[in-house]
Amino acid sequence: MKLHISSPSELIDSPVSFRVSDTEASSVVLVVRVTDAEGHPWQSIHDYQVGDDGVVEIPDPDEPWTSMEFVSEATAPVVFTGCETGLDFVITATAEREAASLTVRRSWGVGLVTDRIEGDGWVLACYRPAVTEGPLPGVIVVPGTLVSGATQATAALFASHGYAAGVLYYTQQPGLPDSVARIAVESIEAGMRSFAALLYVDSERVAVHAGSVGCQTALATLSGARDFRAKAVVLVAPSHVVFQALRNDGPPPKASALTRGAVDLPYVPVKAEKLFSQLIKNQVRRLFSRRPTSMAIATRTAYAAGLADGDAVEAAVIPVEEVDAPILGIAGDDDQSYPADEMVRAIMDRRSSAGVGAADELHVYTGAGHFIRPPATPTTVDRSDGLVAGGTPRGSAVAQRDAWNRTLAFLGTHLGG
Incomplete structure (x- = not known):
C-alpha cells in the first residue's frame, strides 16, 4: 500500500x-x-x-x-x-x-519575515511575506487573556494570506503587566499607530482582529481614538462593556481593566463568589483522582451576575457606534467563559439603533464555545489550564471553519487584500 x-x-x-x-x-x-x-x-x-x-x-x-x-x-x-x-x-x-x-x-506561517517592536505599554510581534510589492494591507491582532502560541499562529496565518500582521501585546511580555488590569487605552492606540506607520504597511488599509477580553480593549480604544482609524474590525467572542480587572493568581482586583487619562473606565464587576463551588469541586476531584485533573473553571456565571447590574452596565457600556468601521461579530451560543453570544448582539443592536454599521456582519454559532480559532484546530478539549470555553467538538469545528472563511472574505472586501 x-x-x-x-x-x-x-x-x-x-x-x-x-x-x-x-x-x-x-x-x-x-x-x-x-x-x-x-x-x-x-x-x-x-x-x-x-x-x-x-x-x-x-x-x-x-x-x-x-x-x-x-x-x-x-x-x-x-x-x-x-x-x-x-x-x-x-x-x-x-x-x-x-x-x-x-x-x-x-x-500557520510560510516564508515570513518577523519583527519585534517595543513601546511604552505595548509590544508588537509582526509578520509579513518575504516577497512583497509595495505596502500591504495590515491586520492588528489584539489578544485576550490567553497570550500563547495560538495568538502568534493566527497572526502568522494572516501574513501567509498576504497581509502584514502584528500581535499587539499589552500583557504577559517582558516589561508589561501580567494581567488585564488598568491597561491604558492610550498605549493601545500608540501601538496601533506604530503598526500602521511601518513602511511595509498601507496605513489606509489596516484592520483590527480581537478576541475575548481583547475585544473590550480594542473597542474602548477605537471608540475614543484620536489619531488611528481602523478600516475594518473583527470581534471573536466579544464584550460590549468594560469589565473589572483580572488577576492571574486570585480574585479580581477592585479596579477597571482599562484606563483613559490615568482614570479607571467605569466597569462591570465580575462576581467571583459565583465560582467558589467550582473551585472546591476541582480541588476535591484532584485530591482523589489517580490522574491529573483540570482546574479550569467556567466563568460565565460570574460575568452574567455582573451584567445583571443594569446601572453598572449602563455606565460601562462601550460607545461602539463611534467605531467608524464595519464590524464582523463572531460568537458561540455555548460560550462558558462569558455570555459573548448575548454581548455581540448588544454591540450590533447599539450600532443599528445609532444608524451605523450598515456593512456589519453577525454570526453566532450553535454549539460553539469561547475558543473559535482558525480551521483544522482540534476541538475535542474545551479548556485551557484555567478557563473552560464550552462548546461541543463538532459545533466548535464547524464554527471555526466558517468563521475563518468569513473573516478572510470580510477583510478582502474592506481592505482589498
Whole structure:
C-alpha cells in the first residue's frame, strides 16, 4: 500500500485529501498524530471508505484534524496550541495487514519575515511575506487573556494570506503587566499607530482582529481614538462593556481593566463568589483522582451576575457606534467563559439603533464555545489550564471553519487584500 496526500498548500486552513494505491482495500483506518507547540501529543483514529479511484472518502475534510484527542496521561488535557511556523503530522493508513505512513507539514506561517517592536505599554510581534510589492494591507491582532502560541499562529496565518500582521501585546511580555488590569487605552492606540506607520504597511488599509477580553480593549480604544482609524474590525467572542480587572493568581482586583487619562473606565464587576463551588469541586476531584485533573473553571456565571447590574452596565457600556468601521461579530451560543453570544448582539443592536454599521456582519454559532480559532484546530478539549470555553467538538469545528472563511472574505472586501 502507498499513501498519497494532496493539498493546495501546506497552510493549516487548506483542505487536504488522501489517496491510497497498490491496494485492493475498500476501507482504511486513518490515524493522524502530532505533538503541539506545548509538547502535548494528539491523535485521531477513523475508519473511512476507499473509492474505486483510491480516494479516501472523508465527508468533512477537517475531521481528521479537528477530532484529534489529547492523549497524554501525564497532564490534564488542555487546548491545542499552534505556532508561528508549522508542525509535522504523521499520517498512517492501515487495511488488514497493509500499512503506509507519511509525514506532512501543516503550517500557520510560510516564508515570513518577523519583527519585534517595543513601546511604552505595548509590544508588537509582526509578520509579513518575504516577497512583497509595495505596502500591504495590515491586520492588528489584539489578544485576550490567553497570550500563547495560538495568538502568534493566527497572526502568522494572516501574513501567509498576504497581509502584514502584528500581535499587539499589552500583557504577559517582558516589561508589561501580567494581567488585564488598568491597561491604558492610550498605549493601545500608540501601538496601533506604530503598526500602521511601518513602511511595509498601507496605513489606509489596516484592520483590527480581537478576541475575548481583547475585544473590550480594542473597542474602548477605537471608540475614543484620536489619531488611528481602523478600516475594518473583527470581534471573536466579544464584550460590549468594560469589565473589572483580572488577576492571574486570585480574585479580581477592585479596579477597571482599562484606563483613559490615568482614570479607571467605569466597569462591570465580575462576581467571583459565583465560582467558589467550582473551585472546591476541582480541588476535591484532584485530591482523589489517580490522574491529573483540570482546574479550569467556567466563568460565565460570574460575568452574567455582573451584567445583571443594569446601572453598572449602563455606565460601562462601550460607545461602539463611534467605531467608524464595519464590524464582523463572531460568537458561540455555548460560550462558558462569558455570555459573548448575548454581548455581540448588544454591540450590533447599539450600532443599528445609532444608524451605523450598515456593512456589519453577525454570526453566532450553535454549539460553539469561547475558543473559535482558525480551521483544522482540534476541538475535542474545551479548556485551557484555567478557563473552560464550552462548546461541543463538532459545533466548535464547524464554527471555526466558517468563521475563518468569513473573516478572510470580510477583510478582502474592506481592505482589498
